[in-house]
Amino acid sequence: MSLIYTNLTAVAKTLGNIDKWLDKAEAHAKAKPFDVAVLLGARLSPDQFPLLKQIQIASDWVKNGHARLADKPAPSHPDTEQTLAEIRARIETCLAYVSTFKSEDFAGAEKRLITSTRNPGKATLGSDFLAETVLPNFYFHAATSYAILRHNGVALGKSDYIGKVTQQDL
Amino acid sequence: MSLIYTNLTAVAKTLGNIDKWLDKAEAHAKAKPFDVAVLLGARLSPDQFPLLKQIQIASDWVKNGHARLADKPAPSHPDTEQTLAEIRARIETCLAYVSTFKSEDFAGAEKRLITSTRNPGKATLGSDFLAETVLPNFYFHAATSYAILRHNGVALGKSDYIGKVTQQDL
Numbered sequence: 001m002s003l004i005y006t007n008l009t010a011v012a013k014t015l016g017n018i019d020k021w022l023d024k025a026e027a028h029a030k031a032k033p034f035d036v037a038v039l040l041g042a043r044l045s046p047d048q049f050p051l052l053k054q055i056q057i058a059s060d061w062v063k064n065g066h067a068r069l070a071d072k073p074a075p076s077h078p079d080t081e082q083t084l085a086e087i088r089a090r091i092e093t094c095l096a097y098v099s100t101f102k103s104e105d106f107a108g109a110e111k112r113l114i115t116s117t118r119n120p121g122k123a124t125l126g127s128d129f130l131a132e133t134v135l136p137n138f139y140f141h142a143a144t145s146y147a148i149l150r151h152n153g154v155a156l157g158k159s160d161y162i163g164k165v166t167q168q169d170l
Numbered sequence: 171m172s173l174i175y176t177n178l179t180a181v182a183k184t185l186g187n188i189d190k191w192l193d194k195a196e197a198h199a200k201a202k203p204f205d206v207a208v209l210l211g212a213r214l215s216p217d218q219f220p221l222l223k224q225i226q227i228a229s230d231w232v233k234n235g236h237a238r239l240a241d242k243p244a245p246s247h248p249d250t251e252q253t254l255a256e257i258r259a260r261i262e263t264c265l266a267y268v269s270t271f272k273s274e275d276f277a278g279a280e281k282r283l284i285t286s287t288r289n290p291g292k293a294t295l296g297s298d299f300l301a302e303t304v305l306p307n308f309y310f311h312a313a314t315s316y317a318i319l320r321h322n323g324v325a326l327g328k329s330d331y332i333g334k335v336t337q338q339d340l
Contacts, residue, residue, distance in 0.1 A: 044321040127176045128335070135177070136331070162303070
């Protein structure tokens with residue numbers, strides 16, 4: 001099993017966890033009650049992206065992490081979402097896309113040079129791209145989404161963030 | 171180069187970035203002015219750990235991620251810090267410890283079974299332990315530390331979080 005695939009699978013699982021946090025967010029908004037759209041627009045600092053945008057970016061790191069490391073063209077997922085239902089559909093679309101990848105798609109990915117139009121003349125080794133760009137960025141936007149919800153009273157705990165961990169019997 | 175080592179090196183780099191955020195936190199507290207200890211005790215929700223504890227946990231994931239995956243006994247870094255100088259010394263101690271590791275220390279680590287006294291009779295494959303436990307937990311506490319500082323007005327940006335990315339010339 002490719003370790004890149006194992007890491008990307010964990011990232012996709014966490015995006016799926018975010019979808020479950022949105023269940024709790026919706027229930028919290030109903031119970032108070034307030035419009036759940038308030039949470040989608042919530043941010044921790046005036047010059048920080050709100051929850052909706054944090055989830056869009058997290059979703060894009062999942063999509064682009066898979067596509068770039070497997071050297072496939074990524075589909076466009078435009079940032080048109082405005083409602084809870086729409087951002088959940090975006091997560092679902094992203095997870096359906098990345099579920100098509102297999103471990104073999106990442107053969108040689110560690111040593112592939114990844115280029116970006118933002119940095120002409122430069123390239124990043126696949127292993128560095130995963131470790132220094134995809135993972136820290138994805139988990140940043142996932143944890144920030146979690147922090148925004150926690151700050152606004154949604155009853156999330158660490159196990160909602162981590163989700164189910166793969167284990168085996170000894 | 172072991173991909174586990176590459177990932178752990180990125181994690182250690184991010185812990186070093188947190189130390190630089192504390193420079194900005196100190197400067198912010200001096201400029202306002204207020205006691206920087208207020209930031210160390212700040213949290214985003216009453217039932218969430220404050221900044222000081224977030225950094226202690228982030229530091230422990232760096233230390234234990236290296237030790238567990240290299241199958242070495244981890245030194246104890248007791249949670250005795252109370253001041254900015256002390257938590258910065260904790261980061262320094264952790265980074266000095268993990269700087270002793272080399273890529274070769276993680277040979278075979280992907281397939282090693284990692285056990286925990288918390289889950290008797292169960293084990294986690296090293297690759298799963300890295301991808302589902304060490305990385306999401308470390309980046310969670312790093313991003314939460316960042317979020318606490320941002321929420322309290324410290325002028326951090328995404329490049330402070332990511333730091334320098336390894337690139338090569340084409």
